[in-house]
Amino acid sequence: MSSVPSHARVVIIGGGVIGCSVAYHLTKLGWQDVVLLERKQLTSGTTWHAAGLIAQLRATANMTKLAKYSQELYGNLEDETGVATGFKRVGSITVALTEERREEIYRQAGMARAFGVDVEEISPAEVLKKYEHLNIEGVKGAVYLDKDGQGDPANIALALAKGARQRGALVIERTKATGVTREGRRITGVDWESGGDTGHITCDHVVNCGGMWGHEVGAMLNTNVPLQACEHFYIVTEAIKGLQQLPVLRVPDECAYYKEDAGKMLLGAFEPVSKPWALDGIPADFEFDQLPEDFDHFEPILENAVNRMPMLAEAGIHTFFNGPESFTPDDAYHLGQAPEMDNVWVAAGFNSIGIQSAGGAGMALAQWMEDGAKPFDLGDVDISRMQPFQSNKTYLAERSTETLGLLYADHFPYRQKATARGIRRTPFHQHLLDRGAVMGELAGWERANWFARDGQEREYRYSWKRQNFFGNVAAEHMAVRENVGMYDMTSFGKIRVEGRDAEAFLNYVGGGDYSVPVGKIVYTQFLNHRGGIEADVTVTRLSETAYLVVTPAATRLADQTWMQRHVGDFNVVITDVTAGEGVLAIMGPNARALLEKVSPNDFSNATNPFGTAQEIEIGMALARAHRVTYVGELGWEIYVSADMSAHVFEALADAGADMDMTLCGMHMMDTCRIEKGFRHFGHDITAEDHVLEAGLGFAVKKDKPSFIGREAVLEKQEKGLDARMVQFRLTDPEPLLYHNEPIVRDGEIVGYLSSGAYGHALGGAMGLGYVPCPSQSAAEVLASSYEIDVAGTRVKAEASLKPMYDPKSERVKV
Incomplete structure (x- = not known):
């Protein structure tokens, strides 16, 4: 064992492929005093038993960029380190057994071309030419990616570790991180134990690469890292005479993948209902361990596989393997700076794609740590998307039964999670259900996505074509365009910024002008130093010293964290008040007429022009009316304290009945906003999209003397x-x-x-x-x-x- 130094610039906790990649990439950037602590041996958690599939194509452009980087890195690691990674570009085939799956994979093929990935749609006959052992009965179509590959997971990790060591990193095995010292929002040191010896290492940064231990390591570091270990099954056959190298094969409609390896076949499964493991904690002595076989659980997969790959019926089973892997609540891994701490970083929870993701994830995190800013948009995996409640163990146990299976489920648009639901409910929840709401979930919030008609089933019927709610949303859409609609916006984040420096602080952190009268609403962005968009919000001045920042539901924590990290010497207090108020949007040409029926206040342009808010009476309650819109119609968002929210809903619903007011859902809001060209944060505008190229220059007050991103805005304006x-x-x-x-x-x-x-x-x-x-x-x-x-x-x-x-x-x- 290498001796543990007394200080490090960074301590990396966890020696799987991810931890080794972070160490490798930090040293590649020139970092010295890099220390990696591994509780047992390198790769002894999940990495050693990974299947080693290395695909290029992911769900978004930047995730694909990271996967392609991993592949290119692994192809060169052996020359650099002398450690054989077993990396081979064998290609991959994904076959569709249904028309819906064919549409999905053909859409993915189009996406691949847009992302610069070589892909080819192939017929069942062409599949058979590339994979002679396959029974192509029922195959509707397939896609082929010739540069996909496979590798030796453990050796990839060991090669990364060696590369890090060659540049000065200390990779220390059989040394467990047992505790930390902390000052405010920083970890100042890590306690360790090894073979009865104990010690302490001070540090500037800590990286949680704990894999399936990431949740408990996160708790030790005062951070929220929601993930859960699940059992993952595969079998390896005896050697099959004459078996040659084959592409990786995926048959998602049968929950199966196949890989030829050294003349044997590996069959793995992502079954629809998975088995969470170690709900009471991972055994302390876990190291290169297997879990008990469960043939009954695997048998349905095997039966389909024998039909799909008839040679399996003749091949003996050499290994029946069951090992744990970590899964997150949304099937995206965790990467980035932990919101709760200023020097804690996370790379964990890789949902069975750790090998193909490790190279790119390590590179991106290292660059983020080096620059103090994301190298490009990483919103898909940014740890700040996770909500505090998602660390709840009961929640993780229930949700993880579903997430493993979702890897090979049909990835239909609008697909909703089925497990761990009903956690965050708005004050209008039951009222909406009573009136036909079909709920979706975002950041734990139950939200009415559309409303069923009387006698219509209240659930999704998924498809790539028009889904069963298409006509319902069309009716809601046209009600807002032609009459008046009401929908629940409570889930949107509400962050109160107050203090004597609130105006000056917001003028620094945001691109808009917040030196406005009380009651003025400013649509604005928070920019980074490249002019990219970190947040897309509205800011309402409530008083001389207080503002309300309204954010998308999914980014409330990220947006609040962004502000907190830029407070500096400004005298402000930043508080999440999302749950304190219910919000009802009243939108459409007759919105003013509806509000006038329930409120004595003046909603005219003279008193309440667009972009202003006023305190109002409504029914027998008090509220605040914000005249803004995300659907492109006359309208108001009504903010009312949670205790009076139900009453206000009833008053509006009763008054609206005579006007044929329509209850609407989130899908309607999306269809209306895209007609109006309103941007959607996380899709249309991200941290790497320049605010001027996004067409949002009108929201930036370039003549302000100082705000984050000002120089990048002026430079882009000058250069074009x-x-x-x-x-x-x-x-x-x-x-x-x-x-x-x-x-x-x-x-x-x-x-x-x-x-x-x-x-x-x-x-x-x-x-x-x-x-x-x-x-x-x-x-x-x-x-x-x-x-x-x-x-x-x-x-x-x-x-x-x-x-x-x-x-x-x-x-x-x-």
Whole structure:
């Protein structure tokens, strides 16, 4: 064992492939005094028994970028370190056994091309040429990626560890991190124990790479890292005579994957209902351990596999393996700076894709630590997306029964989690259910996504085509466009910023001008130093010393953390008050008439113009009316304390009955906002999307003397835009858009849609996406012809830089 030094610049806890990758990449950036502590031996948790599948394509462009980086890294590691990684580009095939799955994988193929990944749609006959052992009965289609590969997981980790050691890192095995010392929001040192010896190492940073121990390591570091170990099964056959190298094969409709390895076949499973493991804690002596066999659990997978791969019926089983792997509540791994602490970082919870993700994740985290800023948008995996309650052990046990199986489930649009539901409920929850609400879940919040008609089943029937709620959302959409609708916005984050420096602080952290009268609402962004968008919010001045920042539900913690990390010497207090108020949005041409029926206050343009808030009486209660909109119509958001919320709902519902007011859901809000060209944070605008290229320059007050991102905004303004956000509408009303569909400009793929939905008032599917256009004017961008690739079919699209619906925003200001 190497002796543990008394100080390190960074202590990495956990010696699986992720921890080794973080150490490797930090030293590659020149970091010295890098110490990795592994409780047992390197790879002894999950890494050693991973299947080693290395695919390029992930669900988003940046996750694909990280996966491609991993593959390129592993191809060169052996030359650098002398450790054989077993990495081979054998290709991969994914087959579809249903029409729905075929649409999914063909949409993924289009996405791959937009992301720069080589992909080929192949017929069942072509599958058989590449995989002669496969029974292609029932195969509807397939995709082939020739550069996908497989490798030796343990040796990849050991090669990364050796590379880190060669540049000075200390990789210390059989040394467990047992505790920490802390000062405020920083860890100052880590206690360790090894073979009866104990000690303490002071440090500047700590990285939690604890794998399935990540949850308890996170608790030790005063951070929230929700994940749960689940059992993962595979079998390895005896040697099969004449078996040659084959592509990796995935048959998600049968929950199975296949890998040839040294003349044997490995069959692995992601079964629909998984088995959480070690709910009472992982045994202290766990090291290279297997879990008890459960053949009954695996048998349905094996039965299908023998039919799909007949040679398995003749091959003996050499190994029946069951080992634990960690899964997160949303099947995305955890990466980044922990919201609760300023020098704690996380890379854990890799949901069975740790080998293919480790290289890229280690690179991205190391660069983030080096620069103090994300190298590009990592919102999909940023640990700050996790809500505090998600560390609840009962919640994790229930949710993890589903998340493993979701890896190979149909990834339908709008698919909702089925487990661990009903945790966060708004004050209107039961009222909405009583009136036909079909609930979805976001950040734990139960939200009405659409409303069923009398006699209609109140559940989703998923499809890539028009789902069962399509007509319901169309009716809700048109009610808001033509009459009046009401929907629940309580789940949106509400953060109170107050103190004598509140105005000056917000003017520094945000791009807008917050030196405004009490009652003024400012739509704004928080920018990073590159001019990218860290948050998309509204800020309402409540008093001389207090503001309310309203954020998307999923980013409340991230947005609050961003503000807290930039407080510096400003005298402000930042408080989450989300649960304190219910919020009802009243939207549509008759919104004013409805409010006048329940309130004596004046809602005229003279008293309450667009972008202002006022205290009101409503029914027998008190509330605050914010005149803003995310649907592009006249409307108000009514904020009312939780105790009076139900009463206000009843007053509005009763008054609205005579006006045919329609209750609406979140899907309606999305279809309306895309017609209006309103951006969706996390899809259309992210940390790497420049605010000017996003078309949001109007929200930035460039003449302010100092705010985060000002220099980047002025530089971009002077140099010109490299890309523009464009709105599209398909001219064929039948196809549907979701996101990531390739944008084809004059016959060439130039990008992909960042978001998509159906424009019911405009009669076609719509999308937003960035079109690269360096040195090109707006007129030149629009002079081109555009198509959108929908599952391999190119569909003509109209393009606009202005909102296609009400481009002058006249309807919101009437």
